[in-house]
Amino acid sequence: MNTVLITGANRGIGLEFVRQYAADGWCVFACCRDPAAARELNEVAAGHADRVSIYPLDVTDHRQIEQLSHTLADEAIDVLINNAGVYPPEHGDVFGKTDYSAWVHTFEVNTMAPLKMAEAFIQQVARSRRKTIITLTSKMGSVADNRGGGSYIYRSSKSAVNNVMKSLSIDLSSRQITAVLLHPGWVRTDMGGPNGLISAQQSVTGMRQVIDTLRFEDSGQFYAYDGQIVPW
Numbered sequence: 001m002n003t004v005l006i007t008g009a010n011r012g013i014g015l016e017f018v019r020q021y022a023a024d025g026w027c028v029f030a031c032c033r034d035p036a037a038a039r040e041l042n043e044v045a046a047g048h049a050d051r052v053s054i055y056p057l058d059v060t061d062h063r064q065i066e067q068l069s070h071t072l073a074d075e076a077i078d079v080l081i082n083n084a085g086v087y088p089p090e091h092g093d094v095f096g097k098t099d100y101s102a103w104v105h106t107f108e109v110n111t112m113a114p115l116k117m118a119e120a121f122i123q124q125v126a127r128s129r130r131k132t133i134i135t136l137t138s139k140m141g142s143v144a145d146n147r148g149g150g151s152y153i154y155r156s157s158k159s160a161v162n163n164v165m166k167s168l169s170i171d172l173s174s175r176q177i178t179a180v181l182l183h184p185g186w187v188r189t190d191m192g193g194p195n196g197l198i199s200a201q202q203s204v205t206g207m208r209q210v211i212d213t214l215r216f217e218d219s220g221q222f223y224a225y226d227g228q229i230v231p232w
């Protein structure tokens with residue numbers, strides 16, 4: 001059976017990943033900060049009790065990441081999805097009003113956690129069939145695509161994780177592990193807001209198709225949810 005581990009699985013894009021992979025017969029390790037408060041995730045898990053399990057995980061807590069890796073030590077993880085992300089408060093992300101402590105926190109979640117997850121779960125990914133690490137980034141991290149300016153904190157956190165994952169793809173190539181960056185589109189979630197162009201369902205359907213058709217030669221690429229390559 002295919003197995004996927006998803007961070008930030010309690011709402012938005014992460015929850016939709018859980019829904020779709022569970023419906024498709026995958027074994028899902030769904031991670032979120034507060035499982036007891038994750039009503040919708042618990043409902044999905046109850047509908048697939050044999051295959052969906054929920055684990056507490058704050059991705060900035062490296063000890064908790066290591067403990068979870070220990071708990072799942074004997075598993076194989078086909079696809080590790082670094083989905084958890086934050087968007088800093090808008091008022092602290094404009095020139096002259098930069099919230100530097102929010103910047104540090106955003107880097108911890110958006111940039112550092114994906115590498116820590118890869119470090120912690122490398123054995124489980126390496127022993128799987130698909131051997132894939134996916135990190136949710138954003139077109140806002142594309143330097144080539146930056147025509148709007150501003151958003152220093154969010155943009156830099158995603159540009160940085162792009163380079164982190166590029167290096168990872170090179171470092172893990174000898175182990176035949178595929179590491180890819182995905183832009184989910186502008187999605188109607190708490191982060192994307194109500195004006196987003198697509199639903200979480202459309203975004204995740206597209207991203208799952210991209211993931212499904214990935215080949216090892218695609219490692220290190222930056223794709224959008226519709227399969228288009230995004231310029232760095």
Ligand SMILES: NC(=O)c1ccc[n+]([C@@H]2O[C@H](COP(=O)([O-])OP(=O)(O)OC[C@H]3O[C@@H](n4cnc5c(N)ncnc54)[C@H](OP(=O)(O)O)[C@@H]3O)[C@@H](O)[C@H]2O)c1
Binds near residue numbers: 138
């Ligand atoms: N929506 C968009 O238009 C869009 C566009 C480009 C990229 N993205 C990226 O796509 C990913 C998912 O976004 P989304 O729209 O689904 O966002 P969302 O609705 O705001 O959900 C964010 C998820 O990340 C979790 N999270 C935040 N900090 C965490 C931490 N320290 N530890 C563990 N989980 C944490 C949240 O958990 P809590 O409920 O506990 O806070 C929540 O489950 C993010 O990486 C985001 O940057 C989204």
